[in-house]
Amino acid sequence: MKYTIALIFLFSVSGINGVQAQNEVVDSLKTLLQRTTNDTARIGIYAEMSYSSQDTAAVLYSDTAITLINLLLPKADKQNKIELHRYWSNALYYRSTYFANSESYDTALHYLNKAMEQALVAKDRLQEARILNDMGVCFYRKNDVVKSIDLFTRSLAIREDLNDDEQLYSAYNNVAFIYKETGLIDQSLELNFKALSVAERRKNKEETALSFNNIGQLYHKYLMDRSKALEYYKKSLAIAEKSGDKKAMSLAKNNIGALSAETGNYQEAIRWYQESLLLRREINYKFGIINTLSSLGYNYIKIASYNDARASLAEAMQMNVSLQNKVLQTSMHRNYAELYNAVGNTDSALFHATVSHNINTTVGNPLSISGSASMLSGLYEKVGNYTEALNFYKLHKKMQDSISNDDLKKEGIKSNIEYEYLKKKTVSDKIHAEQLAKTNLYTWLLIVLFVISVLIGYGLYKRYRLKQQLKEVEIRNKIAADLHDDVGSTLSSIRMYSDIVKQQPNQTGTSIQLLDKISSNSKETIENMSDIVWM
Template identity: 25%
Template sequence: MKKPLLILVLFVFAFGLRAQNAQEMVDRLKKDLQAKPDAKRIAVIYSDLTWYYSKIDIDSALHYGDKAVIESRKLNDSTLLAQVYSDIGAVYFIKGDFINSKVNYLTAYKVRKLRNDVKGLAKINNNLANIYEKTHQYKQAMAAFVEALSYFESVKDEKNTSITKGNIGLIYLKLKNYPKALQYIGDVVRFQEKNNFTEELCVSCLNLGNVYLQLNDTLQALKYYDKSVKACTAVGNKKGLSSGFNNIASIKTEQKKSKDALAFFEKSKAIREELHSDLDKANFDLNLANEYVSAQQFGKAKKLLLSTQKFYESSGTTEKLQINYKSLINVYAALHQPDSVTYFLDKLVVLDEQLLVNKAEKQAAELETQYQTEKKELQLQKSKAEIALRESEIKKKETQFIIAILISLALLIIIYLVYRQQKLKNKQQQQEFELKSAIAKIETQNKLQEQRLAISRDLHDNIGSQLTFIISSVDNIKYAFDIQNQKLDAKLSGISNFAKSTIIELRDTIWAMNKSEITFEDLQARIHNFIDKAQEAKEDIQFNFEVNPTLKELRFSSVEGMNLYRTIQEAINNSIKYARPQSVAVSILPEAEKVLIRITDDGCGFNRETVLMGNGIQNMEKRIRDIGGTFEIHSEPDKGTAITIMLGIQSQKQQGL
C-alpha cells in the first residue's frame, strides 16, 4: 500500500513570526532609513530588512544581514547580534543552504550562551534540529530536541514539552521506529486531549494517523485523521484540514473507492485555495499573541490581540473573542494597567452573559417549537383520551420551559452578583496595593534624601575645610618664604590651583546631591557660571548658551542632571583646550518627542579615523548612555566639531512627576 505521509509540522520555533506583507514592510523600512535615524535604529532596520527580504529576494536579505552584523558589532549589542545571526540562519534555511544556516545558528548560539539566555538556547536547538532533520542527520536532530526538552521540563513548561516530544516522535517516524513514534506522539495526543488543546490536536492527530498508517492499521489511521479534521475544523486550521482530507483521500484511493477519494481530494483542493482568508490570519495572529504572552513579550502580544479583537467583534466569532478577551486581561495585568484589565473583564462578562442568554433563548425556542408541534398533533387526534394525555404532556413541557427560563435567569443573576463582588474586591486590593507602594516609595525617597544631605554635609564640612586648609597653607608658604626656585613656585601654584578646582567640583557635586530633581533652568545657571569662568580665561572666545523656554522646567534626577552637566562641561573644556575656536555654542532644543543638545565650535576640528579618542570622549559617551540617551560626535579638519546628544522627552517628564 502506498503510505501517504503529509506530515503537518508546526513544531518549529522561529525567532519571531512577522505576518505582514513583505514588500510593504521593505518599502516602509527603507523610508525609515531615509529619515536618518540613530545608530541603534539603523541596526534594527537592517535586521528587519534581512527578515522581510527573505520572503522576496534572498540576495538582498543576505546583503542587509551583513550590514546588520556590522552595525550590531559597532553598538556592541549582544542581544541584537544574536537576533541578526538567527535571522541570517533562517534566510539560508529558506534558500536551502543548510551549511551556512547551521553556521549562523551556531554563532547565535554562542552569543546567547555567553548571555546565559537559556530560553533562547532552547529555541535555537529546535532550529538546529530542523536543519539536522532536513539533512538526514537524525542523531544530531534528536540530540538537539532532547536538549530543548530538558530545558522545557526543568521550567515545567508543559505545553512546549509536549510540542518537543511531538518533534522527537516525528524523528522516530522518519527513522521507521514506529513503536517509539507511537509512544511519543500518542502521549502528546493524550496530554492535549486531557487539556483540551484543540489547536495542537489538529496536528498531533494527523501525525498519529500517519504512524498508524505505517503500522498498516488503516482503521486507527482513519480514526485519527477524522479527529484531526474535527479539531482543525473547530479551530479553523485550514492547512491541517486540507492535509487531513488529502490523507483520507489517499486511503480511499488504495481502497479502490474512487468516488469517495475524488470527493475528499476536491475538499482538500477547495480549502487550499482559501488558505489566506481573514479568519485564518486572525486565528494565526491570536495563536502568535498567546505565544508572546508565554514568552512575556506583552507589548507584541497586546498589539496582535487588539488587532484580532476588532476582527472577531466585527465577524461575531464569539469563541475566539472569549479567548481574545481573556488573553488581553492577562496581558494588561502583566503590564500593570488595571483600568484596561477592568475594561476587558467587563467585556468578557457581557460576552459570557450574552452567550448564556443566547443558549437559553435557543433552548427556549427549541422547547417552543416542540411545544407547537405537539400541539398541532393534538388537533389531529380523535380520541379524547389521547387528547387529554397529550395536553398533560404539553403542560409538562410548558412547565419544563418555564423552569428552564427561571434557571437561566437565576444563573445570570448569580453570575452578575459574583462578578460585581469580585470586581469590588479587586478594586479594593488594587487601591491598598497602590497606597502601600506609594508610602514605601515616599519612605525610601525620604531616607535617600536624608543620606544625601548627610553625605553632602560631611563633604562640605570635612573635605571642603581640608582643601581650604591646603590652599591657605600653600599660599602662606609662598608669602612667608622668598622662593627663588621657579619650578618650586610653579609647583606650589599648581597645587593651590588644583585644590581650588577640586573645591569647585566638590561644590557642584554637593549641589547635585542636595537636589532630588534638577531642571534645565538649574543646569543653565550652573553652566553659565562655568562659562563665565571660561570667558575670563579665554577672552578671545565667544561663548553662547541657549535653552528653549519650553524645556526649562523639564526635570531630571540628580544623577542624570550631573551627567548632563559634566558632559557639557567636558565638551566645552575640550574645545578650549584643543580646538582653538573663536566661538563655542551650546543649544538645547525640543525635537519631536526628544530633547536635542548640541555643543559646537568653529575650531580646527580633527579626523576621527586618524585621531585616537581619549578617555574624555569615552566618558562623555558613557555618561549619556547611562541616562538612556544617544551621543554622537562629528568633526572635520578646519570645519569645527559638533557634539549631538538626544534624550527621550517623554521618559524625562515621567521621571519628574
C-alpha cells in the first residue's frame, strides 16, 4: 500500500503525493489499453497505470512504457521524438513516486535524476519543476535540509518563470515550510504572503483561508505577535464561514481558543473550543473532536471546573479507542494527570503521567519526553520519592540538552540556508538593478529620441515655412516686375497722349478721345495697384 509523502498537515506539499490508486482505476486503464492500437497512446496508458498501481506492478508498467518508447524512437520524426522523451520522463517519474511512497528515497532519487535527463531533452520545464520539487521532498526525508531547500527554490523559480499559479501556491508553501522549520521565519512569512496573493488571484477560497491560517500560526507560535495572529485567524474564519467550510471554521476557532488560553482568558478559550467542537461533531471529524475535547478538559482544569474537565477527557479517551492516535493519547493522559494533581489525587496523577511519558518515549520526541519527565519529577517529589524525582529530573535535563543540541544543529542549517538565501538574493538584486538600469537607459534614450525628433520636426517645419515665404517673395517680385512694366508702359502712354492733346488744342473730338484713353489707362493702373495690395 502506498503512503502519502507530505511535509506537514497545514503546509501542503505537491508532487510526491502517493495517490491512493484503486484497482478499479487500473482495471479501467487495462480495458482502454485493449481497445487502443496507437503505440504512442498505449505508452501514455502504461505510464498512467504505473502511476496508479499500488505495488511493484508500477515498475512493470513503467518498464513496458519505456520498452515501447525505445522501439519507436529510431523511426520517429523530430516532433514525435520530443513527445516520446516526454513520455519517457513521465514513466520514470511515476516509478520514482512508487519508491518514494515506499520510503526508498535513494532509489526514488535515482529515477528522478533519470526522469530529469529525459525532461531536459524534451525541454519540458513544467516537468523539470515537478522533478525538482520531488527531489526536495526526498532530501528533506533524508534530513538534508540544505539540499532540500535548494531544490525547492529551483522548482519555485521555474514555476514563477512559467507563471503557473496552480503550481505556485503549493511551491510557495513548500519553501515556506522549510524556512519555518529551520527558523527563517521572516522568509517563511514572505513566501506565505506570496502564496496568499496567488490564492486570492485564483479566487480560491479554500487556499486563501489556509494561507491566512498559516500566516496566523507564524505570528502566533514564532513571532509572538498575538494581535496579528488573531487578525489572520479571524480572516481565515471569515472566509470559511462565507464558503460554509465547517472543517476550516473549526480549525480557525480552535486556534483562536488556543490563543485565548495562552493569554489566561480561559473562559473565552472554552467558548471558542465549544463552537469548534459543535462544528466538528456536525462533520464527524473524529481527530478534531478528540483534540478539542482534550483542550476543553485542560481549560476546565484551569478554571477549577473539574467535573466538566473529567467529562470532556473521558469522552475524548473513549473516542480514541477506535482511532488509537498516540499524539492524542499522550495529550489526554497528560491532561488527566493535571486534573488529578489539581484535586489532590497524586497516585492517579502519577499513573496518567507515566502513561503519557511511556508514549512519548516510544515516539521519541525530546521536547515531549522533557515535558512528561518534568511532570513526573514534580509528582514523585510531592509523594516523597526523591530518587525517582531526581532520575526524571536528570532525564528532563538530558532531553533539554538534546533539544539545545538540536537547536544548535538547526542554527547551523539555518546559517547555511540563510547564506544561500542571501547569496541568491544578492544575485537577484544585482540582476534586478541591472534590469532597472537598462530600463532607465531605455527610458532616457526614448526621451532623447523624442526631443531630437521634436527638434528635427521643428527644423523641418521652419525650413518649409521659409521656403513658402521665399516662394511668396518670388511671386511678389514677379508681380511687382510685371506691374512695373505695365505701369511704366501706361505712364508712357499717358505722357504721349498728353503731349498730343497739347499740340491739338482746337481739335476737340480728337482731344476727347485721347483724354478717354488717358482715363482708361489710369484706371487700369489703379486696378493693378489694388491687386498688389490685396495679394
